[in-house]
Amino acid sequence: MEPELPVHVQSSYTNAPSPTVIHAPQTLSEGDTEVTTEHEHSEERSLAITISEEQLYAIAHRLSIRPLLGSAKSEPSGQPEVWADGRQELCETLHYYRAYQGACYSTGGFVRGFMFDKVAHPRDYIDSNVVISRAGGGLTKDKDSGEMKVGRDQVEDTVAQGLRNCMNQFNPVVIITGVDNPHIPSKPPHQYCVLDYFKPTHIWVEKSGRSKIVRYRFEKLNTKKDSWWSPTQKDMTDSVDLGSLPPPIEKACETCGVSSPQIYLNGWMCLQPACMLFWNIIASDTKANYEPDEASLTYDPRFLKQKTPWHNDDHEYPLVSNNVELSGHCVPGEDTSQAFWLGMVCPECGRCISRLSWMGWECQNPACGFRKEPTHTLIPAVSLREPLWPLTNSYPLSRDTTVPSIDVRVSFVHGYRINRYSIPGITGFITHMIANKIVVEESGGPDTMFEELQQTDIGLRRRSMPNGQLKGPNYCRHFAVNYGMPYKFIAATASQSFNDAARPITATRSRLNWAAKLLLALESNQSVDDIEKGWKEKEFNEVLALGYFEQQKINYHDDGEYGLGPTIATLSLGAPGAMRIRMKARHYHGVSSAGVYDDAPPLPGCQQYAARLALQPSLDALKLSDSRGYTARRKEIPKELKLKSSGNAKDVLNMLLGHGDIVVMHGAELQRYYEHAVEHAGKLRFALTCRYIDPQSLKEADKPDYEVGPDMDGYDGSRLC
Numbered sequence: 001m002e003p004e005l006p007v008h009v010q011s012s013y014t015n016a017p018s019p020t021v022i023h024a025p026q027t028l029s030e031g032d033t034e035v036t037t038e039h040e041h042s043e044e045r046s047l048a049i050t051i052s053e054e055q056l057y058a059i060a061h062r063l064s065i066r067p068l069l070g071s072a073k074s075e076p077s078g079q080p081e082v083w084a085d086g087r088q089e090l091c092e093t094l095h096y097y098r099a100y101q102g103a104c105y106s107t108g109g110f111v112r113g114f115m116f117d118k119v120a121h122p123r124d125y126i127d128s129n130v131v132i133s134r135a136g137g138g139l140t141k142d143k144d145s146g147e148m149k150v151g152r153d154q155v156e157d158t159v160a161q162g163l164r165n166c167m168n169q170f171n172p173v174v175i176i177t178g179v180d181n182p183h184i185p186s187k188p189p190h191q192y193c194v195l196d197y198f199k200p201t202h203i204w205v206e207k208s209g210r211s212k213i214v215r216y217r218f219e220k221l222n223t224k225k226d227s228w229w230s231p232t233q234k235d236m237t238d239s240v241d242l243g244s245l246p247p248p249i250e251k252a253c254e255t256c257g258v259s260s261p262q263i264y265l266n267g268w269m270c271l272q273p274a275c276m277l278f279w280n281i282i283a284s285d286t287k288a289n290y291e292p293d294e295a296s297l298t299y300d301p302r303f304l305k306q307k308t309p310w311h312n313d314d315h316e317y318p319l320v321s322n323n324v325e326l327s328g329h330c331v332p333g334e335d336t337s338q339a340f341w342l343g344m345v346c347p348e349c350g351r352c353i354s355r356l357s358w359m360g361w362e363c364q365n366p367a368c369g370f371r372k373e374p375t376h377t378l379i380p381a382v383s384l385r386e387p388l389w390p391l392t393n394s395y396p397l398s399r400d401t402t403v404p405s406i407d408v409r410v411s412f413v414h415g416y417r418i419n420r421y422s423i424p425g426i427t428g429f430i431t432h433m434i435a436n437k438i439v440v441e442e443s444g445g446p447d448t449m450f451e452e453l454q455q456t457d458i459g460l461r462r463r464s465m466p467n468g469q470l471k472g473p474n475y476c477r478h479f480a481v482n483y484g485m486p487y488k489f490i491a492a493t494a495s496q497s498f499n500d501a502a503r504p505i506t507a508t509r510s511r512l513n514w515a516a517k518l519l520l521a522l523e524s525n526q527s528v529d530d531i532e533k534g535w536k537e538k539e540f541n542e543v544l545a546l547g548y549f550e551q552q553k554i555n556y557h558d559d560g561e562y563g564l565g566p567t568i569a570t571l572s573l574g575a576p577g578a579m580r581i582r583m584k585a586r587h588y589h590g591v592s593s594a595g596v597y598d599d600a601p602p603l604p605g606c607q608q609y610a611a612r613l614a615l616q617p618s619l620d621a622l623k624l625s626d627s628r629g630y631t632a633r634r635k636e637i638p639k640e641l642k643l644k645s646s647g648n649a650k651d652v653l654n655m656l657l658g659h660g661d662i663v664v665m666h667g668a669e670l671q672r673y674y675e676h677a678v679e680h681a682g683k684l685r686f687a688l689t690c691r692y693i694d695p696q697s698l699k700e701a702d703k704p705d706y707e708v709g710p711d712m713d714g715y716d717g718s719r720l721c
């Protein structure tokens, strides 16, 4: 049976300090004795509102009717001003929601935004103006039903404290709904839709099953504005205006003396979790106390529909973040600052758009063609000079730091200081070639390359990560483009031919071929010419160019994919980057995430090195003689040696990569056991890395449809003395 359409209960009882106009709810008769409130205003008729319990139940019933739920929900009456199809684009774009995980985003002690999606509590509630939700966390999967159930007691945490700060200081928070939110009254048109600013009004503790849960109530800040999410086919929840009913009952507990509001019509309960009477109703006749039957709990409409006055009621705060407007002055670094790679809200369709292209934003909504390409102001290479570390024609000073076990050998060749590092237990080396003034100012060298890369579109884009954990598309943070042999680096990168490449790409290939030969010659006490022949056969045939705006970085990774040559070289251009090297967690701890001992030989510097080294021969022997015993032993060792599997190894080497510096890593073991990460503190940096990729290692489908010819640039460092 279709529910009867409600009579609208209109306007405006509030507990506001300002004079209040009361209109009696038309459905309610006067003269009942249950609840009576009196309000006066000089020009309004003084009126006593009385509501019987029966009438309250009738209203509560209407408020709880949701005629259409699930896929049958009605369309929303409006469209969200801001929306997103993925979590990353949402969090990169909105200043009030940067929580990649979890429901709440808070910063500096204040909650800024909440996302309510699939995981909801049955007593959660959303209408056009009020949201009631359970605090996040503490849910576990029920073994039988597979449903998420409350598994442990919740207590007020930092989120609740952040909400209390908002309540005390009148900071509204933004609420966002996910498409799977079961309580949103209409069908959200997109994966994530921003509702509006809300006032947190109440935080309290209840019981659900055997556990305590923390709950929040929010009220829309600007009730004059239409709520786009109210359904076109009106439901009953909006039949009562906020503040049109008498205020909720508030009572002090006989036992603990603390006051609590009445949330449910079933009866008043003390909401102090430490009180003996917590979550107990006291029967009016017998005075016996009892816990309510959860299924029968019915919101008290006076609690639900109260209006909480705030000084900034009905104020408008922006839902759109980051307009990314340039100042109008030509400021180097302005258009590569953080704001210029964060997302922007499409001014045409409201979608949060991540900046995926080096050139600018392109709205990914197929129905919208919006693009924005800010003008780039050149960052001159001379502006990279650091006054406290003057660049001279002498051999540069080093700013690299290591742990004591790392061996460093220093030499000075062709205008570079060459810091050669070796790591105990690892065959191979890491070399940092630190450029002096002659190197960076060489004609066509680093200074020119840095400026050319800013003036040419080399095809840099943020690449998608197919195995990302976030809902919707996932992208690397930095921009990348690959030239020459195709290389799958974290994310698949469409490659381009050297034939069409901008000069800095081919010049880098040639310079890094020379640098690698130089270092290998130094290693083996040979001349570069001696090295030449062997090298030429497997010279670098790929350049991966990475571009980083302010605050973009590359996290720890290795370059040890199948088919790569043993030598990898990177030219760093622009802002100085910090390259950090550490042992991979698996080798450091010696334990897989499943708690099984990793049988790779231990390396100096790992957890329990001596003990692990001592047991290695017997483990190796067991592996050959008794595979069952070997498997069992690998499960025992972590407990026996008390190996922890959490956390990461400390960095063993930290190199400060200046403009024009080169890093060469040589040796497969280095990539197998160690990983590296780079971040920089400036406005713009490029890293151009060369590898040899064995064409035979590529699947037929991955082979390029162009020829990757030899390095013809012939750079030989001869202009560097």
Ligand SMILES: O=C(O)CCC(=O)C(=O)O
Pocket: 544, 546, 554, 559, 570, 572, 577, 579, 676, 678, 686, 687, 689
């Ligand atoms: O210098 C950089 O930015 C890092 C380059 C890098 O690690 C890589 O291309 O694998």
